[in-house]
Amino acid sequence: MVPLTDAPRQPRGRGPQQDRSRATRQRLLEAAVACLAELGWGGSTVSVVAERAGVSRGAAQHHFPTREDLFTAAVEHVAAERSAALRGLLPAAGAADSRRAEGADAIRAAPTGAVGAAAEKAVGGKAPAGTEATAGGAAAATPLADAATAAVVRGVVDLYTGPLFRAALQLWVAAANEEQLRPRVAALEARVGREAHRMTVALLGADESVPGVRETVQGFLDMARGLGLATLLTDDSARRDRVVTQWSHLLTTALSNAHPR
Numbered sequence: 001m002v003p004l005t006d007a008p009r010q011p012r013g014r015g016p017q018q019d020r021s022r023a024t025r026q027r028l029l030e031a032a033v034a035c036l037a038e039l040g041w042g043g044s045t046v047s048v049v050a051e052r053a054g055v056s057r058g059a060a061q062h063h064f065p066t067r068e069d070l071f072t073a074a075v076e077h078v079a080a081e082r083s084a085a086l087r088g089l090l091p092a093a094g095a096a097d098s099r100r101a102e103g104a105d106a107i108r109a110a111p112t113g114a115v116g117a118a119a120e121k122a123v124g125g126k127a128p129a130g131t132e133a134t135a136g137g138a139a140a141a142t143p144l145a146d147a148a149t150a151a152v153v154r155g156v157v158d159l160y161t162g163p164l165f166r167a168a169l170q171l172w173v174a175a176a177n178e179e180q181l182r183p184r185v186a187a188l189e190a191r192v193g194r195e196a197h198r199m200t201v202a203l204l205g206a207d208e209s210v211p212g213v214r215e216t217v218q219g220f221l222d223m224a225r226g227l228g229l230a231t232l233l234t235d236d237s238a239r240r241d242r243v244v245t246q247w248s249h250l251l252t253t254a255l256s257n258a259h260p261r
Contacts, residue, residue, distance in 0.1 A: 025063050027053040032074035037167040041174035046070060072184045075171045078164050079192045085164070086199040089155040149255075150248035152203045153220070156196075157244055160228035168192075169232065196221060206255055216254045220247060 031053035035044040046067050050060040064070035159165060168189070175185035200217055201208060208214045227240055 021063075024053070024055055024059060028055065028060055028063060028070065029074050029077040032070055033078055033164070033167045036071070036074065036170040037163045040170050041071075044071070044170075068178070068180050068184070071171060071174070072181065072188070075168060075185060075188050078168050078171075079188055079195075081164050082159060082168075082192060083195055083199070085159050086156070086196065086203070089152065089203055149204065149252045150244065152200070153244050153248045153251065156200060156203070156221070157224045157227055157240070160224040161231045161240070165225075165228045166232065169228065193221075204251065204255060213255070216251065220251060223247060 028049060031049045032044065035049050035052060039048070046060055046064075047057050049070065050057045053060070060070070064073060171181075171185055172189070175182045197218060200206075200221060204217065206213050206217055208217070223243070227243065230236070231240075
């Protein structure tokens with residue numbers, strides 16, 4: 001008979017303790033991001049962050065021994081949240097891209113007088129302005145394409161004008177004057193920039209092997225970043241909406257020219 005042996009026991013309380021530790025760390029990171037966005041670097045001390053997170057200063061320093069450690073981890077947290085938000089746009093972009101392709105094909109194939117109906121079916125609602133048949137039987141298919149691209153443009157711009165990017169900007173300002181912080185923030189932002197570019201290319205379905213496409217996508221991201229900077233001073237939503245509409249047209253035209261059918 002094989003003797004029975006007791007299975008090794010896990011130390012009691014280890015799981016819950018680790019969970020509490022992770023929860024505390026998460027609260028500190030979220031508090032650090034909120035403080036950066038609202039108070040800037042100067043007002044975001046470890047004590048202020050700890051108080052906002054509902055923990056002691058000692059608990060904060062247990063997780064992050066220095067202020068630089070805390071806020072470098074915070075920008076990593078911001079980067080992860082920004083990346084997750086970008087990835088969250090992918091399903092919607094895919095659906096919009098399918099509607100765009102369906103609508104464009106339907107418009108090309110539709111006989112004179114049927115273009116508006118084809119456009120309406122493709123986008124699941126009223127035919128966009130500009131898709132009605134003209135006297136010569138031609139129609140402008142651009143609004144359909146813009147409807148798909150605009151969803152991506154709006155989503156990316158919203159990320160760059162939201163609180164996550166605002167917190168990252170505060171860290172940039174701090175890094176410009178803090179020698180210890182600068183290389184860490186610069187490396188993180190370079191990584192975030194590469195991922196943002198890669199994700200935007202995927203969202204737009206762009207082909208970077210075509211000359212000029214890479215620069216077009218990067219120009220769009222630079223524009224979105226500029227809108228984020230402008231939002232720090234004023235909230236000009238109306239102007240921003242016009243810029244988003246124009247960039248939707250520009251990207252649609254550029255990417256359509258890069259993929260002739």
